[in-house]
Amino acid sequence: MGQAIYMLACRLFPICRSITGKGVRDTIRIMRDYIDVECREVPSGIRVFDWTIPDEWTVRDAYVKDSSGRKVIDFSASNLHLMSYSIPVRRVMPLAELKTHIYTLPAQPDLIPYKTAYYTDAWGFCMAHREFLKLRDDVYDVVIDTEKRPGHLVYGEYLHAGASKKEVLLYAHICHPSLANDNCSGLALLTCLAAYMKAASTHYSYRFIFAPGTIGSLAWLANNEHRLSDIAHGLVLSCIGDGAVPNYKRSRRGNTMIDRIAACTRCGDESIPLTIKDFSPYGYDERQFCSPGFDLPVGLLQRSAFGTFPEYHTSADNLDFIRPEHLGTSFRMVKDMIDALEGNWTPLNLSPKGEPQLSKYGLFSVIGGHKTNSDRTLAYLWVLNLSDGHNSLLDISERSKMPFSEIAAAAAALLEVGLIANLGFTEQ
Amino acid sequence: MGQAIYMLACRLFPICRSITGKGVRDTIRIMRDYIDVECREVPSGIRVFDWTIPDEWTVRDAYVKDSSGRKVIDFSASNLHLMSYSIPVRRVMPLAELKTHIYTLPAQPDLIPYKTAYYTDAWGFCMAHREFLKLRDDVYDVVIDTEKRPGHLVYGEYLHAGASKKEVLLYAHICHPSLANDNCSGLALLTCLAAYMKAASTHYSYRFIFAPGTIGSLAWLANNEHRLSDIAHGLVLSCIGDGAVPNYKRSRRGNTMIDRIAACTRCGDESIPLTIKDFSPYGYDERQFCSPGFDLPVGLLQRSAFGTFPEYHTSADNLDFIRPEHLGTSFRMVKDMIDALEGNWTPLNLSPKGEPQLSKYGLFSVIGGHKTNSDRTLAYLWVLNLSDGHNSLLDISERSKMPFSEIAAAAAALLEVGLIANLGFTEQ
Amino acid sequence: MGQAIYMLACRLFPICRSITGKGVRDTIRIMRDYIDVECREVPSGIRVFDWTIPDEWTVRDAYVKDSSGRKVIDFSASNLHLMSYSIPVRRVMPLAELKTHIYTLPAQPDLIPYKTAYYTDAWGFCMAHREFLKLRDDVYDVVIDTEKRPGHLVYGEYLHAGASKKEVLLYAHICHPSLANDNCSGLALLTCLAAYMKAASTHYSYRFIFAPGTIGSLAWLANNEHRLSDIAHGLVLSCIGDGAVPNYKRSRRGNTMIDRIAACTRCGDESIPLTIKDFSPYGYDERQFCSPGFDLPVGLLQRSAFGTFPEYHTSADNLDFIRPEHLGTSFRMVKDMIDALEGNWTPLNLSPKGEPQLSKYGLFSVIGGHKTNSDRTLAYLWVLNLSDGHNSLLDISERSKMPFSEIAAAAAALLEVGLIANLGFTEQ
Structure with missing residues (x-):
């Protein structure tokens, strides 16, 4: 099973995802090889609570050429090079100006950072600091062939129907580009889990959601507000493919059944207990599910905790960083948690x-x-x-x-x- | 007092006890030099809850001779050599067959292990692994002169009457052969405590029970079920003669007065706090007192916890392993606990x-x-x-x-x- | 602000305070340069709960001269040399007799200890052990020119009136002679705080009390028993000028608002959490506020905890031991606690x-x-x-x-x- 999850993650990895646009649609299309995931669309401009669905972003190409015509930054080499939601640019500029739009990691000079600018009009490139230092005092041709215009925010939804209308929410964010652990791992694991469960009769219904971070979960919540009382338990999955001791962050309520089950679950052949952390309002989409107006019983499950591992949000979060065996033990861990929900x-x-x-x-x-x-x-x-x-x-x-x-x-x-x-x- | 307890333990040590038979009767007879302990008998075949009182086991002799007539295993040298409740055997057999009935401790090659087979028909010898390796490929004369036939299970009971009919239960198991800490120490300490208390007027009545492990406490419970509501507090004592920091395991309820008193008790001149452990259903006869149908407020008091010390259930648990000074500090510790019950x-x-x-x-x-x-x-x-x-x-x-x-x-x-x-x- | 507090502490340091007498009056007189602290008097002989206000003690001079006329101990060099409340002596005596009245610290041979004998008739000198060892076998002229006679116990009181009649009690003991941390630091900090707060409108009223240890807080309690129900929160301050991680000892109730605020307060630019300790009935005047008959919500705030630092109650608790920067961080810490009370x-x-x-x-x-x-x-x-x-x-x-x-x-x-x-x- 770890191998199957890894293979799906490999298929999802190259796609340039963002919170809207073709990348999310392409990702859902691949998932449909496994399960009948529905593609839900929410038009740009619609209010969701305190937010507004942004314009849809399309990226065709992006690069920076020096005066000799050599591409010193090239989106086609890595989609991390372009800051997500960058506005179109087609200008010649001196190095000094270009530099104010370049993001690097001086402490990790070989890695490309991952940057976003969703809710503003900005543009930027990301690159390895070592390459950045090589940029000569020159005049550069900067091309960002992108477009923001009214369209849709898209998310995927799949229901495994059980005997009860009470639901277990399983969520993975779908908005990150070529970052393997964060979150091709979560997308692939949940897709394979849903496929695996097709043969199973369950008490609960299981709702799988693949949506862009923050705005996607908010859009789902806005669309489903009338029946949130059916959500009995929930789990957000991300960074689930590396080899660290798993981390579980409790729901806001702090002692729901899923929280208690996490503390009674073990990982891998060595039967390692999960590290259990109290709720905090910083993290992934559990922030929205656990906001005070909803307060759903939803926890966050990860291997390495976000923000704590050196590969986080860099080009080092690649397909070498996640391993089939770790995806396999993570799968068994999630399955054990579901077995506990079903068998208490x-x-x-x-x-x-x-x-x-x-x-x-x-x-x-x-x-x-x-x-x-x-x-x-x-x-x-x-x-x-x-x-x-x-x-x-x-x-x-x-x-x-x-x-x-x-x-x-x-x-x-x-x-x-x-x-x-x-x-x-x-x-x- | 430590010296007196040690001397009684020395008298009890050589006796070959099991869950029934002469060893228990002989042990109670020696105790009667100190206190008027009553000898209660329960016939073989009687049901006690999910169990049945087994036949009474008698052992007269047991040995293995090689072809030259030399005894390579001899019960008369140590009663640990014979697995308790072994059925009679009188056969000649090759080494290969004999070996399937021999128990050793390869990691502790000089020690004889202690084994039992109470509720089945089996036989076996226990010996030092170093001696086992010396057994030549020979034909052996195996003699186990034992007998299992209807008789009685026997336990000792002594009541120190206080002003109240509310009772404090003090229990030590009486079924182990020549093992000093487990549990000549507990038998001797409680006997000397009962003798010491004769002069004392107490609020509570104190019921001392010396019974075989599991089946003995179950038999006592079955005989006394109508008045278990009078048991206000209780303590099982075992392995109480070595020098380790004392261990107290809480009762199933977890916060009874005896549990709280144990946490407020100190041991020895250095006033060492007891290590307090939560209840677990594995251990000695507190398992039966704390089963869900009784749920009595009974804890377990030990120095070294059972199963954790290298001498446990081996020939190294001998009279050198327990010391008068440790028995003395254990006595004072138990007396302090009784003083706390009496003086709160x-x-x-x-x-x-x-x-x-x-x-x-x-x-x-x-x-x-x-x-x-x-x-x-x-x-x-x-x-x-x-x-x-x-x-x-x-x-x-x-x-x-x-x-x-x-x-x-x-x-x-x-x-x-x-x-x-x-x-x-x-x-x- | 740290500098201002330190300067006031320097003015208070040389005064020879005790639980009664001129030292306390002189101390309050200096405080009046900052705030209109009232001087309350309670006559000798008055009962306060289980205690009686003692006679007022006056000290004019004290010394020990050897036979050559050289002063080997001299009160005018350090007021710690004389045990507080020593009765008058004017006698010649051999070394052997003198020694029975001399207190030293053999383990800290250069320091003079601080000793008291408030509620008995005794006399004594304190000196460095190294000097003590130099005393020759001689006949000594011992002069203690003191007096105990009916007078008054004196304490200072200052009210910062707020919108509410609910009060915050801020207390520092005023009875120690030349000891800088214990408690010139607390006296100076609270005086400067009261002066600083003059400009502030507050919800609570703030009652500052500067009274002798034990008998002073008891006298205040006796005088104010009818309105103790107005005390909403309180803090005893002592040893607040050294550089240790602050220690807060909870009130007897253990979870009052001031206790909770202390745990949410940080100290200094490094934002160090306070070490929070459970209540114990040993310490400073919080003992009286937290006695079972009053049980007020009063905690104890210190830097180094009393009794734990080597300078405690010795001549090493001098003006080098407290530092303006530490007094400054302590001031901000107390102010943060007040801000929390005012802004919750x-x-x-x-x-x-x-x-x-x-x-x-x-x-x-x-x-x-x-x-x-x-x-x-x-x-x-x-x-x-x-x-x-x-x-x-x-x-x-x-x-x-x-x-x-x-x-x-x-x-x-x-x-x-x-x-x-x-x-x-x-x-x-």
């Missing part, structure tokens, strides 16, 4: 006075004494001990500090042999 | 506006300025400050983070000089 | 659905992408996110872990542009 029932111990004799049921070794107890045995004991009718499997996972998946497997085995009963599913 | 009253400051002038009462040095305040003075200040009628001595010990014994001594002195009044005793 | 209002987000487009209001950079977010931007986001009508600025500061001053500045800017409304001031 409340057990009742039918033999609550003392421990039952587990060896009678084939659940305990008949030879005792000098040995370490297995995790599975410990999970049996925890489930039995806490199955007083007041604790769901999630409660038991929290108190035992054991992974939800381990507790759920133990509970299934105890249910099978008749030692516990199922008092029912907990939706929230 | 609520003080009322009779001079609550400002501090009283302690030097008037001889409770404060008249020379001030450059000096460290003594712990006793600090204890006076804490008791006075928190004696608003809402805090018991235990509450004060918790908030001040001072040992209960220190707070209780300060409160006694303040009561004596009339600065506080006693609003009464808190039973729970 | 509750904002309401008028654009609560999603984030408002901050760049429209000039509150966010129009160029995005690779950059660290500024603290101010983060403060905008926190205020907007938590302005649901249920959170005051102090609540927001606590949850965001950002300094109150930063949150307050952000809220002021958001209010200015109309993104939030002010739902009103929180008094407690």
Whole structure:
């Protein structure tokens, strides 16, 4: 599965996305090879809360030529070279003027930074600082062949229908150009997850949204305000393809079921706990879902946290930075979280006075004494001990500090042999 | 006192105990030199909750001889050599077959492990891995002269009657053979404590139980189910004779008075705080007392925690591993906990506006300025400050983070000089 | 301001203060150059709660001469040489007898300790241990020209009247002789603060009290018992002029507004958080304010905590130990705490659905992408996110872990542009 996600990410990587324009449409078109994602359009000029849908931005070409005619900056080499939403320019100018429009990273001199200017009229180029230092005192031909004109903001939406109309929101931002972890990784993982889930019958309905950062989630919220009460749980995914210990940021409410499940989830074969961080209003689109007027139970899941890794928003966030194996462990982690949402029932111990004799049921070794107890045995004991009718499997996972998946497997085995009963599913 | 406990442990050590049989009876007989412990019998075949009392096991001899007639394993050298509850065997067999019944510890090659097979029909020998490697390819004469037949499970019970019918349960498991810390230490300490308390008038009644692990505590629970509501507090003791920082594991409820007292208790002359651990359903007989159908306020007190020390369940858990001085500090620690149960009253400051002038009462040095305040003075200040009628001595010990014994001594002195009044005793 | 506070501390330093007598009167007289502090008198012999106002102590001279007529100890060289409240002595005595009245610090052999004997009849000298060792076996002429006779205990009181009759208590003890940090620093800082506040209109009234330790605060409490319910917040200041990370000790209640504000305050240009300590009944006059009969919301603010620094209560606590720059940062810290008391209002987000487009209001950079977010931007986001009508600025500061001053500045800017409304001031 990690390999499949990686291959999709590779297909999405070269596209020059922005918050509007052809890039987003091309990205959704590729996703449609996997799932029937709907393409929603919102016209430029429409108000969404405190914002206005901007004009649609089209980029055809952009470069800077020196007086010898050599292209010293060329959009076709990397779409990061052009600041996103740059206005058209076609002028000759001296180096001194050009320099006021060039962004570099002196501390990371080989990397091209990623810059945007969505809600203003500006233009700029981004380049490696080492290349920047080589620019001679010359007269440069600056060409930015772009266009901003009324059109549409576009986002993708896909619904996996479950038994309940209560929904789980799964969101990835679609507005970044050739940046692999941020967020080809999230787009590819959610697309493959949606495809994988086609075969599954679920309790919840799962709503996958692929929308431009901020303005896209706001547009979705504005279009769906009447039924936000159906959102039972949600997760924003980004930067999910590198090898760091996963980071989960709690929802604004701080103790919703998805927050609690994240703390009971483990990652990879080494079963590493996620680093759990309190909510803060800075980040990705969970900012909008968790604004005080909505306050939805939506968390943010990442491997490396945005803004903290050196590759962040630079040309080093490329296809070498994300790995199939990490995408695979991230996928399993998200799937485990969904399994926990789907499988949080409340057990009742039918033999609550003392421990039952587990060896009678084939659940305990008949030879005792000098040995370490297995995790599975410990999970049996925890489930039995806490199955007083007041604790769901999630409660038991929290108190035992054991992974939800381990507790759920133990509970299934105890249910099978008749030692516990199922008092029912907990939706929230 | 440490010396007396150690001497009793030395008497108990050689006996080959198991969950039934002569070893338990012999152990109780020795205890009767100290206290009038009653010997309770429960017939084989009786159901106790999900379990059945097993047949009584008798061991007369067990050995393995090589073809030259030399005993290469001999039960009479160490009762750990025979896996507990081994069925009778009297056969000649090649090394290859014998090996499938031998348990060793390759990582601790000089130690004999302790193994059991209570609830199945199996047999086995335990030996040092270094000796195991010396076994030649030979034909061996295997003799296990044991017997399992209907009889009784036996446990000891002793009541120290106090003014109240509310009881404090003190429990040590009696089923381990020649293992000194686990649990000759607990048996000897509780026996000596019961003898020591004969002279004392107490509020609570104290019920001492010496029973085989799991099946013994279950049998006691089954016999006493009608009056479990009288158990106000309880403590399981094991591995209480080594020199480690004591470990206390909270009861299932997690914040009962005995749990709170453990956190306010100190050990030894260095006044070391106990390491307090949250409840977990793995351990000794507190598992049964804390099962969801009973949920009694019973904690586990140990020095080294079971399973964590290299000597655990091996021949290295011998009389050199436990020390009179450690048994002495453990005794004082348990006695301090009992003193706290017996002495948790609520003080009322009779001079609550400002501090009283302690030097008037001889409770404060008249020379001030450059000096460290003594712990006793600090204890006076804490008791006075928190004696608003809402805090018991235990509450004060918790908030001040001072040992209960220190707070209780300060409160006694303040009561004596009339600065506080006693609003009464808190039973729970 | 640090310089001004330091200069006042320098004027107060040489005076020989004690809990009664000329030193306190002289100190208040100097303060009157800054503010109209009232001098309150309480006659000797009056009961205050469990205490009695002692006789007034006057010291004229004190020395020890050796047989050659040389003064080996001389009060006029340092007022620390004489134990405070020493009774008159005029006797010749051998070294052996003299030694029983001499206090030294063997571990700090160059420093003179500070000792007191307020509520007894005793006498003593304090000296450097190195000088003590030089005393020859001689006959010494011991002269202590002091007097204890009925008079008055004196304390200073100054009220800055605000709009409300609810008061903020600001307290510094006035009874220590030539010790700079403990507490010329506190006396000088509060005096300069009171002078500085003359120009300010405040909501609260601010009551400044300069009184002798323990007996002085008790006397004030006894005189004002009928209106203690007006004390809304309070702070005891001492040891406030050295360079340590500030220490704040919570009030007895533990979560009053002043306690919460202390945790949201920062010190100095490096914005260092205060070390917050739980209440304990040992310390300065907060002991009396926080006794169970009053239980006022009063905390203790210090730089180095009393008793923990080597200069404490020795001659090394001199004018070199306190520094103008530290007094300046301490002043700003106290002022920030007062600003928080005065400025804790509750904002309401008028654009609560999603984030408002901050760049429209000039509150966010129009160029995005690779950059660290500024603290101010983060403060905008926190205020907007938590302005649901249920959170005051102090609540927001606590949850965001950002300094109150930063949150307050952000809220002021958001209010200015109309993104939030002010739902009103929180008094407690």
